[in-house]
Amino acid sequence: MIRIVKGVSPRKLTTDGATRARAHQDEYDADGAGFRAGTSKFSFPRSVYAHKTVRDALERIQHGKCCYCEAKPEKPYAHLHVDHWRPKSCTRQDRAAEESWPGYYWLAYTWDNLLLGCHFCNSANKGDLFPLVDPAERALDHHTDIAGERPLLLKPDGPEDPAAHIGYHEEVPVGLTPEGRATIAVLGLDRTEHAPRLDLLNRLKRSRDVVHRYHGDTSPAGLEFVARARGVLERAVRPDAPFSAMATAYLSRNPLPP
Numbered sequence: 523m524i525r526i527v528k529g530v531s532p533r534k535l536t537t538d539g540a541t542r543a544r545a546h547q548d549e550y551d552a553d554g555a556g557f558r559a560g561t562s563k564f565s566f567p568r569s570v571y572a573h574k575t576v577r578d579a580l581e582r583i584q585h586g587k588c589c590y591c592e593a594k595p596e597k598p599y600a601h602l603h604v605d606h607w608r609p610k611s612c613t614r615q616d617r618a619a620e621e622s623w624p625g626y627y628w629l630a631y632t633w634d635n636l637l638l639g640c641h642f643c644n645s646a647n648k649g650d651l652f653p654l655v656d657p658a659e660r661a662l663d664h665h666t667d668i669a670g671e672r673p674l675l676l677k678p679d680g681p682e683d684p685a686a687h688i689g690y691h692e693e694v695p696v697g698l699t700p701e702g703r704a705t706i707a708v709l710g711l712d713r714t715e716h717a718p719r720l721d722l723l724n725r726l727k728r729s730r731d732v733v734h735r736y737h738g739d740t741s742p743a744g745l746e747f748v749a750r751a752r753g754v755l756e757r758a759v760r761p762d763a764p765f766s767a768m769a770t771a772y773l774s775r776n777p778l779p780p
């Protein structure tokens with residue numbers, strides 16, 4: 523995970539989205555008991571929160587990568603989903619917990635709550651999980667301020683650099699703080715399914731070996747090998763590169779010769 527900066531909300535969310543959010547708040551006020559029991563449910567149109575302008579903006583800001591694991595799915599065979607950081611329908615503190623109804627329905631069309639995630643992070647792992655340091659502080663409806671919550675899930679577009687919370691052992695993320703450990707668990711970031719991340723690490727290791735082996739070699743071939751290998755390593759840490767947080771951590775542990 524790397525930090526992303528989102529900028530201004532697409533208009534669709536501040537117009538139709540704001541209207542829908544107000545309507546959900548009225549629905550809740552008319553039938554709070556039903557929504558808290560999970561018997562009454564909101565309908566959230568994808569045509570609003572996942573409108574093309576929203577998807578396109580997030581895709582550009584996130585460089586086509588999952589905001590959580592930094593996988594870059596190949597189009598047209600795979601694509602990213604608009605994810606609600608605070609889940610919109612219901613929430614769970616952990617995998618063993620019961621669902622708590624409703625979710626953060628009033629944030630379903632809020633730019634600050636929307637991100638693009640891959641199927642693995644978003645659907646297979648995160649789902650409706652949104653752990654807090656103290657679940658008793660959870661904002662259960664739009665009358666409660668979310669500022670009173672201390673979320674354990676790191677926010678890629680939040681004020682903090684995720685690198686302060688998640689380090690790497692080889693290609694595997696390691697939690698450095700309670701938030702880092704919870705985020706890895708919620709998203710399954712340390713699961714073996716992330717094989718492409720290991721493939722990348724092995725490519726980086728081969729490139730670094732080439733740089734060291736030909737360091738000081740002034741023959742045209744030696745210079746060419748080093749330039750190509752350095753290019754691979756330099757591109758791997760750019761924000762548009764897949765798994766760039768892992769690549770950055772690897773190169774800071776294993777610096778190249780000057």
Ligand SMILES: [Zn+2]
Nearest residue numbers: 588591640643
């Ligand atoms: Zn992902």
